[in-house]
Amino acid sequence: MAAVIPSTSVRLCIYIWVAALFLSVPGIGFAQESRPVIALLPVADFSTGSSMWDQELQQSLHAALLSGGLNLVAPERVLEEVRALRLRDLGEADRFSCRQLGIRLGCTHLLSVSIVESVGGNAPSLGLLLQLYHADSGIPVWGVTRTYSAAGQIALLGLQQDADLNHLLRQATADLSSSLRSIPSNVLIPVVTRATQNYAVEVIDCSSSLVRCGGSVRCRIKIRTEVADISAFKLELGGKDFALQPSAEKGEQRDIYVALLEAPAEPGVYPVRLKHATVESALAYTTVTQIEAVSEAAQLELESSAVADAAHSVPVFSRRLTLRPRMQNKRLVEKWTFEVLDSRKNKVVSQQSSGDLPAALNWAGIDARRYPLASGVYTVKLHIQDAAGFSASASTEVYLHQAQEELATLEKVHKEGKTALLLRNKNSIAESHSWNVYITDSKDNELYKISGTTMPAKIILPESIAHDQELFCQLYVQDSVGNRFWTKTTPVGQYIAADAIENENIEVKKQKFVWNSGF
Amino acid sequence: MEQRILIVARIVILALLCSIVGCAKSGEYVYTAAPQLQARLCRVALLPLLNETENSTASTLCYRTMVTELMAAPQIQVCNPADMKNVLRRRQIYPSEIYSAPASILEGMAEELEVDGYIRGKVLTFTQEYADGKTKVPHIALQLELLKADGSLISQVFYTRGGDDYRSLMHYGVVYSYTELAARMTRELIAKWIQQGQIGCNS
Numbered sequence: 213m214a215a216v217i218p219s220t221s222v223r224l225c226i227y228i229w230v231a232a233l234f235l236s237v238p239g240i241g242f243a244q245e246s247r248p249v250i251a252l253l254p255v256a257d258f259s260t261g262s263s264m265w266d267q268e269l270q271q272s273l274h275a276a277l278l279s280g281g282l283n284l285v286a287p288e289r290v291l292e293e294v295r296a297l298r299l300r301d302l303g304e305a306d307r308f309s310c311r312q313l314g315i316r317l318g319c320t321h322l323l324s325v326s327i328v329e330s331v332g333g334n335a336p337s338l339g340l341l342l343q344l345y346h347a348d349s350g351i352p353v354w355g356v357t358r359t360y361s362a363a364g365q366i367a368l369l370g371l372q373q374d375a376d377l378n379h380l381l382r383q384a385t386a387d388l389s390s391s392l393r394s395i396p397s398n399v400l401i402p403v404v405t406r407a408t409q410n411y412a413v414e415v416i417d418c419s420s421s422l423v424r425c426g427g428s429v430r431c432r433i434k435i436r437t438e439v440a441d442i443s444a445f446k447l448e449l450g451g452k453d454f455a456l457q458p459s460a461e462k463g464e465q466r467d468i469y470v471a472l473l474e475a476p477a478e479p480g481v482y483p484v485r486l487k488h489a490t491v492e493s494a495l496a497y498t499t500v501t502q503i504e505a506v507s508e509a510a511q512l513e514l515e516s517s518a519v520a521d522a523a524h525s526v527p528v529f530s531r532r533l534t535l536r537p538r539m540q541n542k543r544l545v546e547k548w549t550f551e552v553l554d555s556r557k558n559k560v561v562s563q564q565s566s567g568d569l570p571a572a573l574n575w576a577g578i579d580a581r582r583y584p585l586a587s588g589v590y591t592v593k594l595h596i597q598d599a600a601g602f603s604a605s606a607s608t609e610v611y612l613h614q615a616q617e618e619l620a621t622l623e624k625v626h627k628e629g630k631t632a633l634l635l636r637n638k639n640s641i642a643e644s645h646s647w648n649v650y651i652t653d654s655k656d657n658e659l660y661k662i663s664g665t666t667m668p669a670k671i672i673l674p675e676s677i678a679h680d681q682e683l684f685c686q687l688y689v690q691d692s693v694g695n696r697f698w699t700k701t702t703p704v705g706q707y708i709a710a711d712a713i714e715n716e717n718i719e720v721k722k723q724k725f726v727w728n729s730g731f
Numbered sequence: 732m733e734q735r736i737l738i739v740a741r742i743v744i745l746a747l748l749c750s751i752v753g754c755a756k757s758g759e760y761v762y763t764a765a766p767q768l769q770a771r772l773c774r775v776a777l778l779p780l781l782n783e784t785e786n787s788t789a790s791t792l793c794y795r796t797m798v799t800e801l802m803a804a805p806q807i808q809v810c811n812p813a814d815m816k817n818v819l820r821r822r823q824i825y826p827s828e829i830y831s832a833p834a835s836i837l838e839g840m841a842e843e844l845e846v847d848g849y850i851r852g853k854v855l856t857f858t859q860e861y862a863d864g865k866t867k868v869p870h871i872a873l874q875l876e877l878l879k880a881d882g883s884l885i886s887q888v889f890y891t892r893g894g895d896d897y898r899s900l901m902h903y904g905v906v907y908s909y910t911e912l913a914a915r916m917t918r919e920l921i922a923k924w925i926q927q928g929q930i931g932c933n934s
Contacts, residue, residue, distance in 0.1 A: 328792045337908045338908075355802030356803055359911035
């Protein structure tokens, strides 16, 4: 009987053989002619919770993957190459980085593991993401989300929930190794892509995106490439090729190159493309940025808020003038100057600024010392210089009407026991746009309001207004150029009482005041 | 023996409770704009999600989870998210400008990334709310758009879910993790888009 039962070592060998056989069955394990080699990238922790899990998870996952029979690259080598490539984001590798890692590590796939959620406390939870990339093309081929929360492990029939954070991590490790075993075998077949790009490019800066036709632009770009000879790369603008030189600036990082480009002779918007001659003598292009070539200054116009008035040959404004610059084919402005000249061409306001034009410029009719200027004709002028060095100007004349004088008067008349208000328009600049007469009591409560657009010469007060106390009236006028004016408050009731004392007798004063209507 | 009887009794009580309480909450959470003429997208790029919540990690968690779920879906191909970010960086398009990017830019990006269209979206809500007065569960609201390569809209969806929506029996099935909720929402959306013929690589 003892001879039938194999020894422990023999049993172990049988188990290993059975496991290997199981893994080689197509559709279950990674049964391929050439088995995939996976590089497990360093675990990236994007969560705001506790850290230090990444390294522990990394080690546990590595061990779990190895025990699952996968071909893995040594973690030290992965870390070394990741550092050498200076991956910007550990959780995400672009296609160039994927390809580089694939070549350097001799792997077919890259496995990225990231922690996106880790909450401690009474209800810990863990959120993990696994992403598998094809190394040669950088194409993502598989992914899985795994979450673990203590609250989700509810007590059932006497089983207690485990709220220990480390328990979740252990559970995650065990579960993830089985998740990785479930990767469909078809995703591990090399992916056929249109073209494999063996470089990555990004713009550091260009001296300008707007340039004169035939002018020059200096561009700095960063190229990460596995191609040793940088002369295989050119920048192309308007059908011409320009050579790239390593940047000679002090303290500049490696992989940064400079090219001096010449803008095309014809105006237009042109793409700047990185041109790369591949080994197969094919040409690959990557658009890097765009440049606009211009041959003349921009058409500049000024739109003002001043309004036309019959009394003046130029538009009129008061208090505030708003100017809106309009540019045909808007372009990048480098600096601009705003000036106001008086009728004798003296500069009363001058403002300079760099950068783009504001949407609107405002002038309040004051000089540089913020003193109000006298009414009169002024010339407002805007001068710009665009990024290509072209200058353009626009100007317009306006009449400044300083509205310190009375625009209207209000007078009460009392004749033959009847009362009316006389209104007089004293605005010589603009027509009345709207007017209101307010009748109030001594506590400023509005009792009556009469409104209109064109100001009448006389208002007959309605009979319906009756009040025991003193009454007051006030006129508000707004003209067509935006001036607003309030007359002083006129004590109408008191005035009538005085009239009554003078013209009639004292009893009238004590009577209930009644507005009369009609003359 | 008594313990076995107790366990059987508990099972019977649970089954009764199940029949009384009912199962998952029902309700319409998806509001979809009428889709335009069918344009099935096979290979897509998920553009960075705008974060309109007060939680600074909302967009990162949702974005990464959504990308992973798109990778997991066998019917869809998704472009490498790092490549997409490189292209955005090179073309100087900031995440806040994604909604105002002109058609020509989107077309150029699609050509470079070799994608048929984009998924663009915002995270509108990312909060925890009490499910039963004691336990907090996550709530996420997303607004997502399916765009053709030229930026024209294929369909738009406002999608909101809470962890409590997945309750199956008593407190079972409730989702307590933001990651799990975001993943489930993405899986549901992908299934919906595939069902409507808006996305998918199989002809």
